[in-house]
Amino acid sequence: VHVVVDPAIGKVLRPHQVEGVRFLYNCTTGKCVENAYGAIMADEMGLGKTLQCITLLWTLLCQSPNPGKSEINKAIIVCPSSLVRNWMKELLHWIGKDRINLLVCDGSLGTKEQTLKILSSFASAKGRVVTPVLIISYESLRTYIEALHNTDTIGLMLCDEGHRLKNQDSLTYKALNEIHTKRRVILTGTPIQNDLTEYFSLINFANPGLLGTSQEFRRKYEIPILRGRDSESTDKEKEIGEERLKELLEITNKFTIRRTSDLLSKYLPLKYEYVVFCRLSDYQLNIYKEFVKSDKIKGLISGKNAQTLKAITTLKKLCNHPSLVDLDEYNIKVEKPERTSTIINTSSRRRSTHREDDPSPEDSGKLALLDNMISMIRHTSDDKIVLISNYTKTLELFELLCRVRNYQCVRLDGSMTPKKKMKIVEEFNKPESPIFIFLLSSKAGGCGLNLIGANRLILFDPDWNPANDMQALARIWREGQQKTCYIYRFIATGTVEEKIFQRQAHKQSISSCVVDEDEDVERHFSRKDLKKLFEFNENTLSDTHDTFKCTRCVRGRQVFKPPEVNGTNQGDTSFWNHYSEYELHKIPDKILRECGKGIITYAFQTKSQEQISK
Template identity: 60%
Template sequence: MRKSIKNNDFKTPFRFPQSTVSEKEQVPQETLPYRSVKYSVTYPAKRTKITKIYNSNKNSGLLSLGKKDNFSNVEDSNNEELPHKKLKVLKERNTSDKLSETSSLNGNDYIRPILPPSQSLKKLSRPFKVPTFIRQVENFKDGQRKPQLGTCHKPSTVAKLAKVENAIILYDPVDDTDHLEENIKKKDRSVAEILGTKNPENTKVPVIVDPILGQKLRPHQIEGVKFLYNCTTGRTVEGAYGCIMADEMGLGKTLQCIALLWTLLKQSPEFNKKTIEKCIIVCPSSLVTNWANELVKWLGSLRIRPLVIDNKEGKENVLKELKHFANAQGRTINYPVLIVSYETLRTNIAELRDSKIGLLLCDEGHRLKNSNSLTFQAINSLQVQRRVILSGTPIQNDLSEYFSLLNFANPGLLGTPNEFRRNYENPILRGRDADATEHERFISDQKLAELWSVVSKFIIRRSNDILSKYLPVKYEHVVFCRLSEFQLSLYELFMTSPEIQHLLRGIGSQPLKAITILKKLCNHPDLLDLPKDLKRSEKCFPQGYSIKEKTRIVRPEFSGKMLVLDRMLAKIKNETDDKIVLISNYTQTLDLFEKLCRMKNYGSLRLDGSMSIKKRQELVNRFNNPKSPEFIFLLSSKAGGCGINLIGANRLVLFDPDWNPASDQQALARIWRDGQKKECFIYRFIATGTIEEKIFQRQSHKQSLSSCVVDEEESVERHFSLESLRRLFQFDPDTICDTHSTFKCKRCINGVQSFPRLSSEKMSYGDSSSWDHFSGGSDLLKVKDSILKMEANQGTVSYVFQYISH
């Protein structure tokens, strides 16, 4: 935008001092072809084109400025075309005292035309004053020159952020008691000092989340970012810089860590300084690309450049890139963030061991649950104080694993492993047993409170109930299915076999092999290599059963769980437009699902460990597209159980349980995530009275322990004793639900929920005894899901637990 000079800017005449050049140095008048000069100067700040006219006079030198149009009538006396000339800014030399007051700009410099003193300037009829944009800049102050008009200066980051409404302040110097005297009650502070653009007294400045990220954070995420910042900067406990973010799946742990990372890379309480220079994000190999995509998604506009190591470029390039990252310092840091898998970091830890790292983020941090593993020892050897562990399931099996995570985040916080086991783990576990005495329970509760008082400062835990504000309702069901006649005969044969009898006596047995056979049998008999896996099983074969036939077709009626699934898929396909995800721990089970889909002409996609990481995301994007014809997604829990969002589906079936409840929880969280628009229905299939029920009970025991230690829930029931959990190979074909029998449920009579749950009674996700309970008869018509209602009085579904998110 062009702006002209106002007329009132030309009032006071300004005269140049008479020259003191000697006569010998003067240029003869006849050598000058002109007496006046006309030229244009463009000032970049206002983009205003100014024409300056200079006329020389023997007695006086007058500088005149004005708009270009106002001087269009000025002509040279000789009618000669005037060339353009520049001004020279020169220091005054030998100027008389008489002229020094009128000729100086701010008392420093003079502007002189390149004309001999003998030439005279014709005085303009209209006087003027010197415009402010050509005044000399004031003297240096505080070691810095004030910015000139037209120059581009990068404003302070704190100054920009502090002007944003509802800015998320992570550190406020006013609240810092350590610097209270120097930051509070300074009424004479200027606006620049308050905003942090000026810091003459070296006081602390605020630390504020970049509004690009802050505007996207939800209230619970803002709380999480503040928690992470306080822990990693040592503000929670002096000398402790680590923490654990144990939020359940779907709460945005990734975004919260990105906000922390970016803030530490760019700001600190020290004026114009950053807290860290480099950061390492270590995660499972399947999530390396996901992290890179998330950084580009949230920080792409800020031009952050992460270094992604995915082993695609060969070992030599990996070593070269790691060395460059390790050696980079200050301005040579081109990649402030390194994203690498646990395996790659462990094998190449020598390249990074001597480099100082500002922040370490460990996604799926339960990989560090064993302090004796090579991965734990390698990563623990890095020179990094600020350590953040991300894990939705910090307790997966026992308290020793929980101690490993805490000890990695803050070494020595709870003493040595033996001290922790003696002071906390043993008393707590004794009191959690269903057969514990009152004194043991009292000691256990006391130790839990003591442990929580220490670790609560460094762990943040929020359940996915928070998502109920942003997501549709989720209905989760545990569906207990009876075995088919074929399965029942094979199961009883195996339980009476010499192998199992030797196993129960503890004589030369292979327990893992026996457990695997039983788990596969609960899914479908076709998963076994009969009769090799189970001797004398030929007598159990139903009429028309052929071993060769199972390679071509699937017989759902040979498995109770498969029969229920077959009926559900048919109803979903014919009566709804829903999509469904089928998850199993075994790729052999996925093979059965794939055969079933081909037999029924169901469109399906499959993701397992054999698929490359790049193709996985393409497959997920294709399934999430509402226009895609496939309505079934086959997923291996080991390969894609975490880090994959399948919001294109609103139904999910977990076909078999895993010993580790964390694996199942990761798998179950694939569809109820941000972006989901439809009501979600989740089903966990359990074979009634079998080893799968024992596994489910074991999961419940672990989850109740996690609820006490991590969630600090005091009312968690003690459902199972250690002795009952050892009875893995007991089989009860007549029970409708062995798990419910152990609950001693006060709302159910003979397995039927007779007393409805009060509105004030809140369901606990980690305690299935607080869920709604339905028997498999006509009582099943009370469930909220129309698809599951179809199984009422069918004889296959024996019992159902139902959880409603909100």
């Protein structure tokens, strides 16, 4: 008997989603690799991984090639706690409230003993069951694993935000591995985060033993591939690395599907992306120089990792605003300049107050630019903004700025319950909502949030891990968005932030290499470059642009247009337009052109493909 997708869902699937469901079905029924039933759904964010997996789950629960039988009777969905209710909502929406019963472990099942009892009865039930799907967070699954691990009745396990399984020695990985099910589907938009060992963990979870032990994988694949990717590698090392990579891809491509967000261009409005390099204010500059050459820092650099990390974190906070750093701790004495600074536009200076609670945007290049941009967006459009930072204190600074400027804002961070998060998001996304700015902690809000109420997003500081930034950046350009989107990443020129951004490029070139099969990722950085975090380059317009050794730009002016970029190269900023401060007038975005004078030293820009159809 032919297996067909339920028409109620089938009619809404886009072509790439139909292809994705077919691929996952073939994997989980053992048709792709002999004796392997796992799959990795690694589509980039926004392509509908959730809907594709719901379609797979419902198809397996309802049908099989054998008449009157289903492929599976029960399934578990494991996800971050913030997404448990989201999965419930999506399942009920696509399948129908009257067609499926769900067991949702979100704290509503009673005491620990009561929850254990309910989960035990779910695990032990055989045959066609009344409640076939359990939705549970990674944390809860670890807590209640004793109720779930002694059964072989679980037909399918879906692991959302599956990069949680990147460390096979973690308690989460071990707990999930105790669940006896051969059909394991990992959903992740960021399948490689830091290294190939993490990629191996995902593969080994989906299809245990397929690539041997971790030591065998490291010896056979990881070491030769990384050696070949290093910019100082020999031709022979490059050749061996590429051979091993090809061999690895031949195996993993049989059960890994990854499409880039390029596909979204057919259905979504235009998206402009910018990386904006901002000059430090005079005050910031003086503190930064004192900080880097201070005896305490010199001591810290040669000290233990935790101490060094603390120094780096302090530098990162200084890039955001001097008020976030305790200068006394490092014995730094820098006189604060007069209130009026040349860095800030006069329009912003007029708005600046002398109240005690003033956030002093003129003390920070990035905050000065942000202040100017928000004001212009407010007065010239009806656009709304998502504003993201890694740091709670920076979010508090944004809140203060909003209060002083009378902007209505909401803030979402890790302290909120999933229910409250969802309520805030729904309110913000209403077209008639008066909320102008959505403040987001990148750690708390990166995963799975849909913020299409806004069409401008500003990522104020870079994360060590490009995956976290990619998650944060994908919040607004997604299904349901009606307006042209503008995405800005702020980087403080010449500082540790540039080094972090460059290190991201190194990590992403590894990710792109293995997952996207993109042979054209340039070998930008050698490993020794990654040690230069504490050097401050005062005389550059962009340290990152310098490292590109860009042949398209001559003395700060782009002479040749960038090549056409498609799919996997989209994220490589060396392929983008490069506008130095000498050519700010050429930047397509009027807001950036007007507000960036005297602050922006360089801007990299790209845009998505034109929309083809609604």
